[in-house]
Amino acid sequence: MLDVYGRRDYAIIGELVEPKTRVLDLGCGEGELLAWLREHKQVEARGVEMTAARVQKAIARGVSVYQGDLESALEDYPDRAFDYAILSQTLQETRDPLHVLRGMLRIASRAIVAFPNFGHWRVRLSHLWSGRAPKTELFPHDWYDSPNIHFLTVLDFEQLAAKQGWKVERRIFLSGGREVKAFPNLTAEVAVFLVSRG
Amino acid sequence: MILTTASAVFPSITLDSGAVIAPVEVAYETYGSLNAAKSNAILVTHAFSGDAHAAGEGGWWTNMIGPGKAFDTDKYFVISSNVLSGCRGTTGPGSIHPETRCPWGMTFPVVSIGDMVRLQKLLIDHLGISRLLAVAGGSMGGMQALEWAVAYPESVAAAIPIATTARHSAQQIAFNEVGRQAIMADPDWNNGDYYGKRPPARGLAVARMVGHITYMSDESMRQKFGRRLRAPDQFEVESYLQYRGSKFVDRFDANSYIYITRAMDSFDLTERGALATLFEGVPTRFLVISFTSDWLYPAYQSQEIVSALRSRNCDVAYINLSAHYGHDSFLVEVEQQSEIVGGFLASTFQHA
Numbered sequence: 001m002l003d004v005y006g007r008r009d010y011a012i013i014g015e016l017v018e019p020k021t022r023v024l025d026l027g028c029g030e031g032e033l034l035a036w037l038r039e040h041k042q043v044e045a046r047g048v049e050m051t052a053a054r055v056q057k058a059i060a061r062g063v064s065v066y067q068g069d070l071e072s073a074l075e076d077y078p079d080r081a082f083d084y085a086i087l088s089q090t091l092q093e094t095r096d097p098l099h100v101l102r103g104m105l106r107i108a109s110r111a112i113v114a115f116p117n118f119g120h121w122r123v124r125l126s127h128l129w130s131g132r133a134p135k136t137e138l139f140p141h142d143w144y145d146s147p148n149i150h151f152l153t154v155l156d157f158e159q160l161a162a163k164q165g166w167k168v169e170r171r172i173f174l175s176g177g178r179e180v181k182a183f184p185n186l187t188a189e190v191a192v193f194l195v196s197r198g
Numbered sequence: 199m200i201l202t203t204a205s206a207v208f209p210s211i212t213l214d215s216g217a218v219i220a221p222v223e224v225a226y227e228t229y230g231s232l233n234a235a236k237s238n239a240i241l242v243t244h245a246f247s248g249d250a251h252a253a254g255e256g257g258w259w260t261n262m263i264g265p266g267k268a269f270d271t272d273k274y275f276v277i278s279s280n281v282l283s284g285c286r287g288t289t290g291p292g293s294i295h296p297e298t299r300c301p302w303g304m305t306f307p308v309v310s311i312g313d314m315v316r317l318q319k320l321l322i323d324h325l326g327i328s329r330l331l332a333v334a335g336g337s338m339g340g341m342q343a344l345e346w347a348v349a350y351p352e353s354v355a356a357a358i359p360i361a362t363t364a365r366h367s368a369q370q371i372a373f374n375e376v377g378r379q380a381i382m383a384d385p386d387w388n389n390g391d392y393y394g395k396r397p398p399a400r401g402l403a404v405a406r407m408v409g410h411i412t413y414m415s416d417e418s419m420r421q422k423f424g425r426r427l428r429a430p431d432q433f434e435v436e437s438y439l440q441y442r443g444s445k446f447v448d449r450f451d452a453n454s455y456i457y458i459t460r461a462m463d464s465f466d467l468t469e470r471g472a473l474a475t476l477f478e479g480v481p482t483r484f485l486v487i488s489f490t491s492d493w494l495y496p497a498y499q500s501q502e503i504v505s506a507l508r509s510r511n512c513d514v515a516y517i518n519l520s521a522h523y524g525h526d527s528f529l530v531e532v533e534q535q536s537e538i539v540g541g542f543l544a545s546t547f548q549h550a
Contacts, residue, residue, distance in 0.1 A: 046513070055517045059485065060537045062545025064515040066504065076508040 010036065012172050012192045013086060013112055017041055021083035024048070024108060026070040026100075027090040031058030038063070046082070048073045071095060074103035082108040089190075091115045092148040098160070105166065105197050114192045117173075119153030119185040138189050154185040157193060167198030199264055199271040201254055202228045205287055208320050217307035221296070224321050225250045225287025226279035229263060230271035232327070237550060239275045239327045240543070241318060243335030243342035245529075246409075246458055247450060249286035252278035261532045268536040274331065274543070281342075282317045283309040283458055285451035292393060292451045304390035309457055311338070311465045315345040319353070331547055334358035334539070336528030337495060338458070341465050344503065347482040348467060356483040356546045358539060361492050361528040363499035364473055364506075365466035370494065373412050374459035377405030381452045390453045402452045403443030410442050415491040415524030473506035484514040485542045487535065489527035515542060 010033045017023060019041045025034050028047030031054075038045045047065035049055050058065040066073060070087075071094055085108035087100065092115055094100045104111040116138045117123075126134040133143040141148070154173065161168050173180045173188035180187045204227070210220030227250045232239060242252050242259060253263035253276065263269040269276050280288035283306065291306035322330060333346040333354050340362025347357040363370070381387055384401030392398060414422075423435035467476055484507055488500035497518045507514040519534050521527035528535070 044513075052517060052520055055515075056519075056534055056538055059515045059517060060541030062541050062548070064483065064513050065517075066508065066514065067517045068501075073508075076505050078509060078511055081511040 010088070012174070013088065013114065014040065016112055016170060016172075016192070016194050017043060017084055019043070022046075022081070023084045023086065024077070024082045025086045025088070026073070026104070027087065027093075028054075028058060028063070028065055030054045031061045031063035031065055033086070033088070034058070034063045034065075035061045071100055071103075074100065074107060077107040079106055080109060084108055084110050084112055086112045088112075088114045089116065092118075092150050092152065095149070097150050097152075101160075101195075102164075105195070109196060110169070111195045112192065113157070113195065114190060115152065115157070116148075117154050117185070117188045117191050118151040119155060120175075120189055121186045124186075154188055154191045157191065161193070161195060165198050166195045168193055168195055170194035199229050199253065200231060203250070204228075206321055206324050208317075208324070211282070211313070211317055211320065213307055213313045213316075214310045215308050219282075219289060219307065222282070222289045222317065222320075223287070223293070224279050224282075224289070224317055226277060226321060227251060227253070228278075228325075229253045229276040230274055232275040232325075236327050237329070237331060238273060238547065239277060239322070239325070239330050240269055240332045240334065241322065241330050241346075242269065242276060242278045243318070243333060243339035244278065244281065245335065245337035245339045246462065247406075247446070248339070249284065250278050250280045250288075251286075252276070258529065262536060262539070268532070268539040269334070269543070270540070273547070277322070277325070279318055279321055281314040281338075281458065283314075283454060283461065285454040286449075288317070290451065291390065291453035291457055301393040303393065303453060304456075306453070306457060308464075309461050311341045311345050311461055312349065314461065315342050315349055318342070318346075319350060322353070328353065330354045331550060332356040332358055332543060334360070335362075336360040337362055337525065338462050340495075341462065344467060345465075347480055347484070348470075348476050351480040351482050354482050355550045356485065356542070358485045358487070358542070359500075359503065360487045360535075361489055361495045361500075361525055363465075363495055364503050365468055366463050367499070371463045373408060373494070374463055376408050378456050378459060380404040380408070381455060384452075387452060390456075392452075397447070398452045399444075399447045402447050402450065402455060403440070405452075405455060406446040406450075407439040407443045410439055412494045413524060413526045415493065415522055417491060417522045418524055418526070421522075473503065474509045477507050477510045477512050479510075480512055482512075483542075483546055484512060485539065486514060486516045487528070487538065488516075488518045489521045489523070489525070489531065490518055491522045492525045492527060494525040 022044045034045035055067040085104035172192040173184040174190040280286040283290045340359035343359040381401040384398035387398035426434040428437040488497040504516040521531040
């Protein structure tokens, strides 16, 4: 399996993306994933990132990144501008996740979404035992300084996809950097979904 | 860094207005060496008061052009030319009219940003370069970079418009008009007929003073001058502006001031159609940069360009750099800019 900058979800995404495609990474940070995809998969790489310092690093890396808010950035792109729109570990931080997901599936044929699973057993136990907002390795923040504003589980995403009529083409679940298959809503720390409009 | 100062003369150029200038001369400098494939040429386009001398001692972008710098002359062949209607070696209102044998003055035809770029294209063809790696410039230089991408999309792999706009705003036109009126109100201007006599130095100096205020920011002026006094009855900022005004008169022609500011004011890419339509199918890569404290060419003007490019799925990178020098940031703020421009050029060169 691939290992991209130690980020396991990057490695998974790297495997999901077909070579020589057009890829948009929303919330691309310093463009590490895009640079890797361009180098190894010869993709046409674009990104959106809010923080100027990260955009600076990404452009210096040679990746075409647009500095802006990802939720409003989606509006400008024409339909089907990309083969893949990627949202890695950011869905839970967006104001309007459904709007973002719909936008991704408008501008791209497929969406790749990676998010931390709020249904993991450690999260459930933390909440059950402490009686407070869960705090785990996966969700390390106090409730008042967390960037996460929407909490979702593997089941939640599956249900939303079914309700919206999206087709889940691939689902990959990770725990401790390894792939897990059984009871993903309990065992997965990170879920990666490859979704199309169906 | 190999530096060449030269000029080229072409039989004629036809302007947007239909007027013809024949012959036409362009002053230019080059830095670095053109590679065998002729694929490493970068045209840097100067702002309003700039000239062909971009790099080396006293060059307007010397902190960006040179060995190991953003425009690395060890890798790239950098070309810089004085714009049409300028006063630093390229044909302009101060040049001698071929028939009358007198300076053109205000009989010089109206010039556009498109005309400036057309002359640059003649120069690039003359140098045997069919496709530029990049065209880069700030302010009016950025307008030329945009014009290149729209007029000659196949001849430019990348465009780097910095601190610029696709069309001059009412505020930008207004400041330019104050400058022009200052010149025209000077009796020495004499309807532009002052060559060989006393030039409108007072008017030109005042015009430059206004310009300088618009290039700075409230914060940079506060840091640079504050309320410090130079003399009991003179603030530091007054002394600075007067100094810059008087220095400008030594190297700039008042009629060129009028012609070049008019070219900027008339610049409006949207006259040719919606921006997005103009960018349709343009293969050029874009790097658009604005600066947070630039109130003369505010970020929204760059974002308008970027939004149009993205709506046509063009390859564009955009950053609004945090810098407090106002519009001058593109000349002064080199650290962040160098990292971005250097990386962008390297990847363009690698994949071109």
